[in-house]
Amino acid sequence: MQDDEISSxxxxxxxxxxxxxxxxxxDDDTPLLEWGVIDSIAMVSLLSFIQSRFAVRIxxxxxxxRNFHSxxxxxxxxxxxxLERGDA
Amino acid sequence: xxxxxxxxxxxxxxxxxVAVEGPEGSMTYGQxxxxxxxxxxxxxxxxxxxxxxxxxxxxxxxxxVVAMQAALRCGACYVPIDPSSPSSRARRxxxxxxxxxxxxxxxxxxxxxxxxxxLIVLEPDQDPDSPTPAAASTPTFDTEQLxxxxxxxxxxxxxxxxxxxxxxALAFVRWAHATVEARPADRFSSHAxxxxxxxxxDLYAAFMAGARVCLxxxxxxxxxxxxxxxxxxxxxxxWYSVPSVLMLMMEHGGxxxxxxxxxxxxxxxxxxxxxxxxxxxxxxxxACRLLNLYGPTETNVCTAYEVTDIDPERATPVPIGKAxxxxxxxxxxxxxxxxxxxxxxxxxxxxPTVMSGYWGQPRHTGKPYATGDIVRVLPEGGFEYVGxxxxxxxxxxxxxxxxxxxxxxxxxxxxxxxxxxxHGDGLEARLVAFVVPSPSEAAPSLLALKxxxxxxxxxxxxxxxxxxxxxxxxxxxxxxDRRVLADSLRRDDGHAxx
Numbered sequence: 001m002q003d004d005e006i007s008s009x010x011x012x013x014x015x016x017x018x019x020x021x022x023x024x025x026x027d028d029d030t031p032l033l034e035w036g037v038i039d040s041i042a043m044v045s046l047l048s049f050i051q052s053r054f055a056v057r058i059x060x061x062x063x064x065x066r067n068f069h070s071x072x073x074x075x076x077x078x079x080x081x082x083l084e085r086g087d088a
Numbered sequence: 089x090x091x092x093x094x095x096x097x098x099x100x101x102x103x104x105x106v107a108v109e110g111p112e113g114s115m116t117y118g119q120x121x122x123x124x125x126x127x128x129x130x131x132x133x134x135x136x137x138x139x140x141x142x143x144x145x146x147x148x149x150x151x152x153v154v155a156m157q158a159a160l161r162c163g164a165c166y167v168p169i170d171p172s173s174p175s176s177r178a179r180r181x182x183x184x185x186x187x188x189x190x191x192x193x194x195x196x197x198x199x200x201x202x203x204x205x206x207l208i209v210l211e212p213d214q215d216p217d218s219p220t221p222a223a224a225s226t227p228t229f230d231t232e233q234l235x236x237x238x239x240x241x242x243x244x245x246x247x248x249x250x251x252x253x254x255x256x257a258l259a260f261v262r263w264a265h266a267t268v269e270a271r272p273a274d275r276f277s278s279h280a281x282x283x284x285x286x287x288x289x290d291l292y293a294a295f296m297a298g299a300r301v302c303l304x305x306x307x308x309x310x311x312x313x314x315x316x317x318x319x320x321x322x323x324x325x326x327w328y329s330v331p332s333v334l335m336l337m338m339e340h341g342g343x344x345x346x347x348x349x350x351x352x353x354x355x356x357x358x359x360x361x362x363x364x365x366x367x368x369x370x371x372x373x374x375a376c377r378l379l380n381l382y383g384p385t386e387t388n389v390c391t392a393y394e395v396t397d398i399d400p401e402r403a404t405p406v407p408i409g410k411a412x413x414x415x416x417x418x419x420x421x422x423x424x425x426x427x428x429x430x431x432x433x434x435x436x437x438x439x440p441t442v443m444s445g446y447w448g449q450p451r452h453t454g455k456p457y458a459t460g461d462i463v464r465v466l467p468e469g470g471f472e473y474v475g476x477x478x479x480x481x482x483x484x485x486x487x488x489x490x491x492x493x494x495x496x497x498x499x500x501x502x503x504x505x506x507x508x509x510x511h512g513d514g515l516e517a518r519l520v521a522f523v524v525p526s527p528s529e530a531a532p533s534l535l536a537l538k539x540x541x542x543x544x545x546x547x548x549x550x551x552x553x554x555x556x557x558x559x560x561x562x563x564x565x566x567x568x569d570r571r572v573l574a575d576s577l578r579r580d581d582g583h584a585x586x
Contacts, residue, residue, distance in 0.1 A: 020534060025536065033547075034542055035539050036550025036551075037538060040336060043311075044336075061311075063310050065306075
């Protein structure tokens with residue numbers, strides 16, 4: 001899966017579901033945790049989106065701020081998970 | 089007695105007992121004592137004196153605990169600042185309390201600007217000029233002296249400093265220590281951040297018992313399963329958090345599958361929805377004590393209720409219980425009279441745990457303290473929480489003055505008028521801003537408004553949703569009618585469900 005495909009899927013989900021369709025100004029480097037876009041409740045729905053959209057499960061140990069501070073960081077995390085599953 | 093004496097006593101008695109277990113490893117009472125002693129030297133050499141304020145702006149770490157101890161040993165009081173606060177808010181607090189020193193870590197730097205008063209900035213483990221730390225001494229002082237100032241959300245847009253004396257803190261800690269029957273083998277969780285009043289119990293009830301306090305790193309908050317894992321791995325025996333965290337741990341972390349829960353689960357900060365508390369109680373009663381604690385920052389914990397049974401018919405949260413820790417609590421009705429059993433009114437509190445007042449407001453003695461909480465007097469004694477009489481709300485246990493969020497949003501050029509309401513409760517609670525855009529500007533997006541909040545407020549005060557209106561509804565007194573706004577959200581929910 002291409003990087004921008006992962007990134008646009010994540011942007012779409014965060015923009016539509018978490019920001020109620022108001023994520024037009026969202027970009028790969030928007031500080032999601034710092035601006036309160038993702039909190040512990042939004043994290044639950046984001047993780048289940050990642051699981052269903054990319055068919056990978058993010059291990060609990062990876063659910064840490066440095067992996068979720070931006071769409072770019074989440075994209076890298078998803079990519080690593082896909083690689084580990086053996087189909088990048 | 090000083091709050092600092094608790095650690096000094098244990099360090100003399102059993103220096104090798106573990107005091108703090110943090111992300112960087114564990115620290116014994118002996119080590120805590122020594123590190124605090126070294127920092128005291130540095131602070132004293134820089135001129136910190138009894139009565140001074142030492143602000144702390146650093147993540148949850150053993151270093152933060154060292155800094156608290158050091159400040160107390162200097163006879164100063166510490167002022168913990170939310171590590172996730174934007175620097176503008178940290179600066180406001182530092183300037184407001186007139187801090188003379190600021191302790192930071194590598195993730196934080198002084199937020200002061202040119203022209204602000206001078207400030208000593210240091211890290212908790214800075215090397216002292218002299219190699220040998222001074223022997224721990226318990227300075228003799230007045231127990232009315234302040235031990236710490238906790239800043240809470242303020243209705244006018246500026247945070248308020250709640251001043252807690254050594255006497256008030258110790259009155260509460262003694263009660264907590266006795267109530268949980270704390271002992272040296274205990275392991276206390278420290279879930280709440282240090283600027284939040286729940287952390288006072290975690291730290292000092294543990295220190296009073298010579299027990300261990302296990303710091304939960306902030307990052308774990310995003311993974312409820314890891315919180316449950318933490319609980320098991322660290323063999324936590326006394327857990328204290330807001331109900332929302334326990335609910336997340338039940339829903340998404342497998343808390344109810346634990347075979348040996350902590351021996352005490354304490355919760356406070358918001359009502360525990362009864363259906364969730366019932367699940368917890370059904371699963372763990374017998375193995376674990378469940379205690380519902382109540383008290384605004386201004387009073388420490390002032391009432392408590394131990395859950396010994398839950399009526400299957402019960403549809404409302406369990407009571408907040410009876411006055412505790414030597415405090416007295418009573419209820420004044422809207423007619424200004426003392427409420428009888430069955431009646432509701434505002435809860436008033438007086439007694440040893442109550443604050444000394446708000447920082448910078450000498451005329452407010454803090455006593456007796458009118459909580460702003462509406463409660464019902466129960467026939468069997470004690471109280472049941474009913475609601476608030478003002479615009480202070482709780483979202484996942486964090487206390488928020490809606491006016492402070494509104495003030496921050498109004499600073500955005502695209503916001504003409506704004507009213508913020510809370511929608512839903514428990515894990516579903518959301519902050520919704522109703523915005524009338526400025527006529528001359530493009531209406532700001534939700535993301536832009538979140539950014540606006542995040543630049544001025546702590547993270548838990550960032551709005552979740554926005555609704556745009558041409559004008560705000562007003563009631564007969566000309567005030568913004570938040571009830572109409574809240575009702576409109578409930579109606580939307582109704583439509584969405586259909």
